[in-house]
Amino acid sequence: MGKLIFKDQIYTFGQIQAGEWQENDPYIVQSLTFCKDWLNGKQEFDMQTSGSTGLPKKLTLYRSQMEISAAATKAFFKIEKGVSLLVCINTEMIGGxxxxxxxxxxxxxxHLCLLESNPFNQISPKLNIGFCAMVPLQVEACLAEDFSSKILSKIGVLIIGGAPASDSLMQKIKSNGINAFQTYGMTETVSHIALAKIDGQELRYQTLPNVTIGTDEEKRLWIEAPMAKEKRLQTNDLVEIVGDGIFRWIGRADFTINSGGIKIQAELLEAEISKYVASVFGNIAYFLFGQEDEKLGQKMVLFLETSASQKHQAQKLLGILKDKMKKYHSPKEVFLIEEFVKTTSGKINRTKTAQLCF
Incomplete structure (x- = not known):
């Protein structure tokens, strides 16, 4: 039987099942309450999708789906008995x-943490972590500190989700010898259904056991998975299947920019320009978007999450991109926004953010 540790307080699963805890922090209480419900055999759980590409919606997930997903991840990584898990992402969302x-x-x-960009501020550096999930922002923050980068490199398995890791972050992960995997999944598939080892090469996603994939006529991924409700779940993700259960993710079909008849995959290009953005602005959020244009149909523009006072730096970046990138891969204009519109799970809502300027 396992246990849950928060700060210096240790709760056995039996104590949690009985509701025996003394915590007052609302986030910790809701996490413990979920564990209590689970241990007492609750069969249905209401979840909300992130709303990154549309309106958030509520879903009911069944215990059996979540059990299948947990078993598939255990089999994929060959997780052994007695492993320690660090839970440092939002437990109100499906990943947590x-x-x-x-x-x-x-x-x-x-080992449960309060939400923080660097969760290692809350735990002992001597803790032997076998399995952990983080979002890219947390990995960046941990790698920025010497003490936490050393802890990160000792984690048995690190999975990264919520958003794609940038090229620069993946290079840091490789150079620090971290055993990390980018996840592919969604609330509807009960977290990830495929994982890609981050090793400095182009990401290749391998599906979990018993997951079948294919594409429609537009090269959009469909999924048949025992942890999903639908017999076949059609996604809006453009992929290239390169082997049995192995695929390369290209980007979302609804983020494709059609400029003068040339289709540009915004998310792939964002990864490519990350080093140039970082060279001028450091670690800031950004994205590419298609703005309606009378001549081109759509013109590609760049959004930066920074102060409007940085106009000179923004023009400097545009000049660099024009010099370094292919003609059609260079943004035509840049918009500076103090704070992007975010979804409930913290992802950038591109459409609503763009509407602030268009």
């Missing part, structure tokens, strides 16, 4: 919920 479920199903020790 599934970290709790994995710990409960694997009878593991769950």
């Amino acid at each position: 919920k599934m970290m709790l479920v994995r710990g409960l199903c694997w009878h593991a020790d769950i």
